[in-house]
Amino acid sequence: MTDTAIGIRLLDKVIAHTPTVTRAWVDAGFKHDLGIHGAVLGVDVEVVKRSDTGPGFVPVAKRWVVEQVNGTLMLHRRLVREYDSRPESSVSRTLWASAANLVRRLTGTSTPSWR
Secondary structure, three states: OOHHHHHHHHHHHHHHHOOOOOEEEEEOOOOHHHHHHHHHHOOEEEEEOOOOOOOOOOOOHHHHHHHHHHHHHOOOHHHHOOOOOOHHHHHHHHHHHHHHHHHHHHHOOOOOOOO
16 A cells, blocks of 8 residues: 555544544655545645755654654553554554653653663
8 A cells, every 4th residue: 555545544544533633644655645535534644844955854744753653662662563464553642652651741741761
């Protein structure tokens, strides 16, 4: 499957689960069809392109948020090595890791990573 086809399915699931979503940020690899599908659903799909003008790593505002979330989730040992073939198991582990990150931020505590 292409990224655009997966993006369309994911956008449908997001709207079915959370109909109040009005904006989505996507990578430049997604085609114009995702933006059209988002407009039909009432979601403003914004393509965030990376900058090739500067040398080295240059954080881009919206893309950096996604990388930060993925990085903090990877601090949880069960998400680093995923050997289970059932998607439900992966979803539950991601939800547990997200809840742990949320509790850590709300309480102001720090939990040492498994590394």
